[in-house]
Amino acid sequence: MxxxxxxxxxxxxxxxxxxxxxxxxxxxxxxxxxxxxxxxxxxxxxxxxxxxxxxxxxxxxxxxxxxxxxxxxxYAAILEEKVTVNELLEAVEAAAKKHDDHRVFTMIASYRIRPGVDSTLLRLLLFSALERHELSEMFFGKHHKVFYDHLAAYIRTRIEDGAFRPIDPLLAARAFIGMVVHHRLLHEIFRVPMHQSHEDTVATYVDLFLTGLIKKPTSRKSPGRRAR
Amino acid sequence: MxxxxxxxxxxxxxxxxxxxxxxxxxxxxxxxxxxxxxxxxxxxxxxxxxxxxxxxxxxxxxxxxxxxxxxxxxYAAILEEKVTVNELLEAVEAAAKKHDDHRVFTMIASYRIRPGVDSTLLRLLLFSALERHELSEMFFGKHHKVFYDHLAAYIRTRIEDGAFRPIDPLLAARAFIGMVVHHRLLHEIFRVPMHQSHEDTVATYVDLFLTGLIKKPTSRKSPGRRAR
DNA sequence: TCTTGGTGAGTGAGCACTTACTTACCATGA
DNA sequence: TCATGGTAAGTAAGTGCTCACTCACCAAGA
Missing domain, CATH: 1.10.10.60 (Homeodomain-like)
Incomplete structure (x- = not known):
């Protein structure tokens, strides 16, 4: 009862x-x-x-x-789960084989800069690094280091081709990804309002970077891609 | 006694x-x-x-x-106390008046990239933004925005001079500071080991950025400043 | 029936913050 | 010169609350 x-x-x-x-x-x-x-x-x-x-x-x-x-x-389970080998890399690989510099860099920039997409990932990454979580290095290594290494490798071959100026490839890769990641950081973490469109931003960054990197810039009569 | x-x-x-x-x-x-x-x-x-x-x-x-x-x-007192108008800006201003592009960018990069110097500031900045502290915006605005605005203003005048290519000045400033800040972030927050010297890194970034930005690169017979 | 997904009601530890009190400093007047 | 009292710097020992985590128990389904 x-x-x-x-x-x-x-x-x-x-x-x-x-x-x-x-x-x-x-x-x-x-x-x-x-x-x-x-x-x-x-x-x-x-x-x-x-x-x-x-x-x-x-x-x-x-x-x-x-x-x-x-x-x-x-928390650890989340970090491990979030590590996904990016499908992007394959697409980039294809463009890389054709030595389509512009396309390679644009793809990477577009991917990294696209707003909103998995913004939790960026925040988790920063938090885990700042809070010195033990898995932070693994998280960074698996998820981001790939980009630097892939891009550096591509830049190296293009230097060997004689298409790019002789610059430390890893530094160059970091410089480019730095521009793009920093932009995302400003926008998503520091909430800085961006007055340019997504496409303009990407185009400007790629243009800025490539024209600096390419050995003999044909900037005068280059194809119509121009910032603004 | x-x-x-x-x-x-x-x-x-x-x-x-x-x-x-x-x-x-x-x-x-x-x-x-x-x-x-x-x-x-x-x-x-x-x-x-x-x-x-x-x-x-x-x-x-x-x-x-x-x-x-x-x-x-x-916490708020710390953020407010840490806001110091940088003495660097004056030094940069001097170089800017002489239109010494290389010096302007090198000074900014050197300052921002120098390891160890007030690394707590960077961490505080990131933490306050990530944790969405109410004073975070003020902190960012007073301490960092100055750099972007100053640099953008300088780039704008150099574009008007005809020395730089016509590129959105604010985007360009962000791109440069992005490269440099990202480098510090990788080093200090993500503990990525850096194999290059401080000077080499700065030189490479400045070279990379400027040669991309300057309208008619005289890269063939330019003065001896070269990365590596 | 027994494994497994599920819960309400805890538990001690540790947190931001308080209270009631003590001690050092220093200006003042005798 | 020195007692003296007001005030500000300092503390030990709390307070209530919230935290990560536990335990005893329950129900669904193969």
Missing amino acids: SEHLLTMKKRTRQTTNGNGQRASARDRQASLIVAAASLFAAKGFNGTTTREIAKAAGVSEALVFKHFPTKRTL | SEHLLTMKKRTRQTTNGNGQRASARDRQASLIVAAASLFAAKGFNGTTTREIAKAAGVSEALVFKHFPTKRTL
């Missing part, structure tokens, strides 16, 4: 997940990662509480710890 | 500040700001506790709150 009443009372809001369906461990973990990632990206590791994460995922706080033994484990 | 001895004896552990001297409110606040700034820069606002700050400054936690009503107030 009293037992029944007790159980009835206790079950106030079971499986807050939509309606009475129980999710598999895999799905739950995935949804927890999604919920936590945006919170961690917004407020950092220390600024995010496990309660918030549970609430955002629509489950109890205890369940979070059933799936991830510690808050840190959950 | 005897009074001194007496006081010495009586004082069991008073004023943990070195030896029994009481600091003025001004000095105490300054020392608290110094202690707190490096902690906030290292671990962010949420990652730093008021206990740690007090310990680092060698005072009791209660005293921190005597001087700053809240932890946030202390």
Whole structure:
């Protein structure tokens, strides 16, 4: 009797997940990662509480710890999950084979500069590096270092071709990606308003960089791509 | 004399500040700001506790709150205190008047890239922006925006002179500072090892950028400044 | 029936901030 | 010269609250 009443009372809001369906461990973990990632990206590791994460995922706080033994484990899972080998690199590779400099750099800049796209990734990256999370280096290495290395390799071959001036390829790659990443940083993190269109910006950066890099600039009668 | 001895004896552990001297409110606040700034820069606002700050400054936690009503107030005081109009700008101004492009850009790059120099400032800046501190915009505006605006103004006049190609001056300024700041970011925040010397790096960036920006590059027989 | 997804109600630790009190300094008048 | 009292610098020991994390228990389904 009293037992029944007790159980009835206790079950106030079971499986807050939509309606009475129980999710598999895999799905739950995935949804927890999604919920936590945006919170961690917004407020950092220390600024995010496990309660918030549970609430955002629509489950109890205890369940979070059933799936991830510690808050840190959950964070690590996010960083590892976010590491995706970029499909972009293949597309760039194709352009690189044709020695289409303009296209190679434009593609990279367009990809990196495109607003909004996975802005959580950028924030997570910065937060994890600033907060000196142990996985930060892996995160950076797998997700970003590829770009520098690929681009540097391309620049090196173009120098050997005699198409580019003899400049340290890694420095050059960093310089270009620096311009572009910095632009994103200003826009997305420091909320600096940008008055130029996405395309204009990319075109200007590529033009600025390439005309500097190419050995014998034909700037006078070059094809119509011009900033503004 | 005897009074001194007496006081010495009586004082069991008073004023943990070195030896029994009481600091003025001004000095105490300054020392608290110094202690707190490096902690906030290292671990962010949420990652730093008021206990740690007090310990680092060698005072009791209660005293921190005597001087700053809240932890946030202390943080705000740091951001405001760190805003210093840079002496660099004057030096740059001088070079700018002589239209010494190379010198202008080299000075800015050298200043911004120099390792270790106020690396806490960079970290504070990033943390305050990421953590969306209310004073972050002011902090960025006063401390960094000046650079972009000054450089953009210089580039604009040089375009009007006919010395630079017609490119959006603000974008160009951002591109250059982006290269340099990004380099510092890689080095200081992401701990990427740099194999080039400080001077080589600056020279390469300036060369890369200027040769791209100058209208009619005399790259063949230009003065001996060359990367590497 | 037993594994597994799920919860409510904790737990001690640590947090920002307070309170009640002590001690040093220094200007003033005798 | 020196007692003296007002004030500001300083503290130990809290306060309530929130944090990451736990535990005992429950229900769905193969």
